[in-house]
Amino acid sequence: MKIKKTLGFTIILAVSLVLSYKFTDITPDKNLPLEKQAKKVIKYGQCVTCHTHSPKLPVYANWPVIGDVVKEDAALAIREFDVNVVLNGIKKNKPIDEVTLNKLEYSFQNETMPPLKYYAVHWGTVINSNEKEMMLNWIEQYRAANHYNGLASAEFTNEPVQVIPDSIPVDPAKVALGRTLYHDVRLSIDNSISCTSCHDLSKGGTDNKPFSEGVGGQFGGINAPTVFNAAFNFVQFWDGRAANLAAQAAGPPTNPIEMAHKSWRDIENILAADKEFAKAFVATYPDGITEANICDAIAEYEKTLITPNSPFDLYLKGNNEAMTEEQILGYELFKQYSCATCHAGVNFGGLTYEYMGLRNNYFEARGTELTEEDYGRGKQEEDIFFDHRFKTPGLRNVALTAPYFHDATQATLLDAVNAMVEYQTNERIKPEEAEKIVDFLNTLTGEIPQK
Secondary structure, three states: OHHHHHHHHHHHHHHHHHHHHHHHOOOOOOOOOHHHHHHHHHHHOOHHHOOOOOOOOOHHHHOOOHHHHHHHHHHHHHHHOOOHHHHHHHHOOOOOOHHHHHHHHHHHHHOOOOOHHHHOOOHHHOOOHHHHHHHHHHHHHHHHHHOOOOOOOHHHOOOOEOOOOOOOOOOHHHHHHHHHHHOOHHHOOOOOOOHHHHOEHHHOOEOOOOOOEOHHHOEOOOOOOOOOOHHHOOOEOOOOOEOOHHHHHOOHHHOOOOOOOOOHHHHHHHHHOOHHHHHHHHHHOOOOOOHHHHHHHHHHHHOOOOOOOOHHHHHHOOOOOOOOHHHHHHHHHHHHOOHHHHOOEOOOOOOOEEEOOOOOOHHHHHOOOOOHHHHEHHHOOOOHHHOOEEEOOOOOOHHHOOOEOOOOOEOOHHHHHHHHHHHHHOOOOOHHHHHHHHHHHHHHOOOOOOO
């Protein structure tokens, strides 16, 4: 009799579980437009529970023990991405950046969300095969309509990265003037350095030093990013304090540990005293030599510093012999280890601020005191959410720009790959896999602009 009761209870429990799942697991109607399917998949999957700045945490988030786990997961989720970027993009027709799109795609392709411990309680949130197909189809459609630039061959139109264009529109007269200014040591107070001192075109657009040297032998506290392809970055500097190339060019000349001029007026007067230069300048900028015009000219020149036709670009364009089998495997591993989620677009990065040490505490493991530069975007924002977030560096020509990371702690590409996998994914990469990724990264070196 006791066995029958137990069996009966088990059957009732099993039926209850099945019915509960049936009524909570809702799949969107396949006849809906793809964007509406995607929106409903996100809604039914309860992604906004955690992936938002104001998470809608369940009631048990306030319980002992389990509540700490829930809050920790929510904190990690918003470090990854804000799902409202997608929802607002669909609902309000706002742009959805390539990085957020890539992260969403990676999550659905690899079925990483929702985590087991979440859908064990919220059964209906598990993503079934139909929902996965819906989301991936919408991502492909959105990418084709908004991010594909038409340069890759048909088989590569849905890649998380893009072929870089050969050039972008520029004003030739401004470019010529900007090239002169880029190499002009008069932008430094003692005529000792120019823009090219820290962003040498023969050294991958950097100086290959941990920290750049300014006037009087002073050193900055952060690794100089490359000037190549910087036109494709959504902001400039690691902390994003410059909105564009012209704003970036305005910084070093009056920075006391870089070029050290007291004011832009001093620079304007020095250049104006050169009558021949001043005549050429006014021919391009009728309102004369000003800070804004100097920076605009340098920015226009930097727009020409694009490095197209790397082996990887040629491969995406349809040349199957442009990369070796090992390099192609390296690209697949690059995507497998989620590198392409952040290093996206034509520049393999430069599109978002990302948290350094997403899965493991990078700064704690580094074992040295935090510096002001370690706070990244947090230097510019009062919200602690931005602490340790940096503009993701572009990876084009990365083989030429050692050392790596904002703090220059990684001497080689292999060091950088191993560190990124450890601190950003908490996975263990095999040595041979890391080497294949390095082989792939070497294919990102493009044609260096010539005079």
